[in-house]
Amino acid sequence: MKTDSVLVIIPAYNEEDSLAKTIEKVKQYLPNTEVIVINDGSIDRTAEICHALKINVLSLPFNCGVGAALRTGLVYGINNKFRHMLILDADGQHPAKEARKLLLKATDQNIVLGVREFMNYDFSRIRRIAHKLLIRALSVRSNISITDPTSGFRVFSLIAAKKLFSQIESEYLADTVGILQRAKTMEIEVLEVPVSMEPRLDGVASNRGYKLAKRYILSLLVLFIGRIDS
């Protein structure tokens, strides 16, 4: 896989603590890729860090949510005709060294999803149950069998990105679970590749506790009663 046609998209919201380390790792393991950080209205030094590291940054004027940040990155990739777009979390949970596994499986049509084995991670009991429910709901409602539907570690082909970008909403795990549903209705192939993920390098997740529970509940509702336009 040639990496010079790969765009690495890093959506970031107040990730000054971990962003520099994440970018360093990308430069180390994926040296010929273009990196773009989507600064989702951060109020910390996220944008400054990108400028200091001479990394291209697209700054949304205010916090629009990860879905909007992802959409912005994909539009940039589509406009600049990158063959593949790799999405990485800014908090360092998606190791750049694992990205090659995803890129090796990427074709001109598909989406490749880096999946973690949940049993190996220190997630709370409630989160595990919510996750299992989500997997079950996806299977029942959309006939999709995915081990880790909330994984944000993905590679989009240019064709898949073109088909999907306008459908990405800003909320309720729409950037992950919602995309899988839409990919299924549009007959875009989704491949799973097992990867190991790492704990956050620094800082705290913006979605945790009550907010995370709310997102899972709303996602389940959207999965069951939401309309999917193809």
Next chain:
Amino acid sequence: MRYQYLFIVFFLIFSAFTVLDFRRRRISGEYFLAANSISGVAITFLANENLLIKVSNILGITLPSNLAMFSISILGLVLSYAINKELRALANKVALLAQEIALLKNGK
């Protein structure tokens, strides 16, 4: 002073605020109409004590206060639903605009 007069004064002050805000284009015409229609109906019922009782009897509701509560709940739900729909549509447009601003500022 009877409680009705307090509510009538409240609705009149509320209506006055909506008129001021509508004149300054701070609220939509639809909201202005809806809020003032509701205020008008409320003032009519508050000013005519027997009217609420008569309407309750016609509708078969034993307690007039129940009719008032049901009506307020339904109106509140409909109004919040309409406002939420409008807000959601606006939020989507704003997110798209934000995306375009980010891309334009970057020049690509």
